[in-house]
Amino acid sequence: RVVVLSSVARSISDGHLRRRLARGAATLTAAATLLAPPHACSAFHHGASLVPASTSKRFIRPPLEHQSLFTPPCRRYLETTTTSLGSSSKQTENERQMTDDALRILAKAIESVNPAAAIQNCVSASEDSTRVLVVTDPTSKIEMRYKREDYEEVVVISFGKASSAMALTTAEILSQAWPDVDISGIAIVKDGHATEEESKTLPGNFNIEIREASHPLPDERSVSATQEVLELLKSKANERTLVMCCISGGGSALLTSPRAPLTLDDIAQTNACLLGSGMSIDKMNIIRKRLDDAKGGRLAAHAAHPSAVVSLILSDVVGDPLDLIASGPTVPDSSNWQDASDLLGKFGLGRGGEYELPTKVLDVMEQGLKGEIEDTPGEQHPSFVTKGTTANILVGNNERAVLSAAHEAENLGYSPIVLGCTVEGEAGDVAGVYTSIAEQLIKQRQSPGLSKAYAIAKLPAAVIAGGETTVTLDPASSGKGGRNQEIGLVAALNLQAKGLRDVVVASVGTDGTDGPTDAAGAVVDGGTIDRIEGGMEGKKHLSGKEALAVHDAYSFLHVDANGTSLIRTGPTGTNVADVCVVLVK
16 A cells, blocks of 8 residues: 655755766666666665676676776675674664665665666557557656658657667667658767767767766866757758657756857856755756756757657656656746746845846846847747647656655555655655654554554654755855765754664765766665664774754764665666655564
């Protein structure tokens, strides 16, 4: 039985700073091996990252430069470590098992949003000899059929944290449906995130070039690669060209073409101001799409038109608004200059504001508001009005990961409580809600009468939530971490303060990276703080509370003597925001 508490799933706080980083190439099946005993190795390891000795043909080990992140020891997190600390700091037998269970549940969540499987679920070749490419919208169940005779060539454009895996899968299906069609394209990937197989196969077999660029802040390579994309689309634009566009989270940075007269430096400064303001990603993209020649529907309407465009979208934005994922390059824009202008005042981004945007950016915004500059294309543009010209398909999202986590928790004997997949707000505030729910569940165990009258769920229980929290920094903050690590640190402090044991909180970014660190997130229990602080005797380290004050969760959790607090998955090849699991026995 899966219990859904949708009312808990909305925003808890409105102050934001996005610490949104990274993705990797295809190591997803590594997570799947965690779920298949008796394999000895876990691909989901806290304290040290690892992949199994063997993986499936499609999902291979990361490039050689990443091998140092993966170590051979298996399941070390299940071992106990003898220390001189008091018994209150040691993991209980339940906590050790629950930590193992939490990692299994998170691994299943990530496996379920494997981008290759997501595309295969929506795109296929007809089983007969009609040479039809079939695209099915999993939400509406509408089926679109593209006949080989209608198209002379296919252009594959891919960008975002899952771009190389998505491009390869798409190209493979295309070659099955239309073996003789001319394929070309460009995949913009984050540095070092295309696997060796993808780097060879995409250009070698499918004429799809790989271009590396920076994330989360764009660089000159981002601009150069985007110019290549726009020029390729314009050169191929006609009614007998089919454009397959693979979009995933992170695309806003990787696909960047500053609108004249803006420069990359203007865009970089703007991103820094947006991040510092605490603005959520959906609001950020309302502004960013107006400053770029590829965003806000322009890729489809200005570069690709009149080609037919099929966009396969892997969502990392809460609520899955297609026009905001990677700033909606192939989606008509539902916002306008006025919406963007209103945000400037609300978040202190205007002239004289605390996070004042660059002068040239503000000039562009003011000109747009006056009608002197064309706005992003809306629903009335021919690219979006003509049936069959542009199709935007949501192939995967956070909900799928959350529900898969719930099913795995149920398989492990827990009663799942799903809080939804739209949880937003300050990471610390959200962590407080999670630990309060855990405390109430513990009371059920301690007070049988309460348990019968107002039970949330039968114990053991698994509270599961998805979404994307934020961490608002002040100028004095000097720490290192990410939103999931901050959830872990705050949860650990709360569990310690409340004296709660046999509770485990684990939170990860599904892309495998949390903030500017090598960790995907954190897993903690009621003894974590004592365990770490007790091991600091004679060493110069911040306490848990001191680390939280400067948002230095990574440095604090990293020194856990048992090596059990940070979760390191390595690149996962997907990105659908975050998943958190709270287990209570």
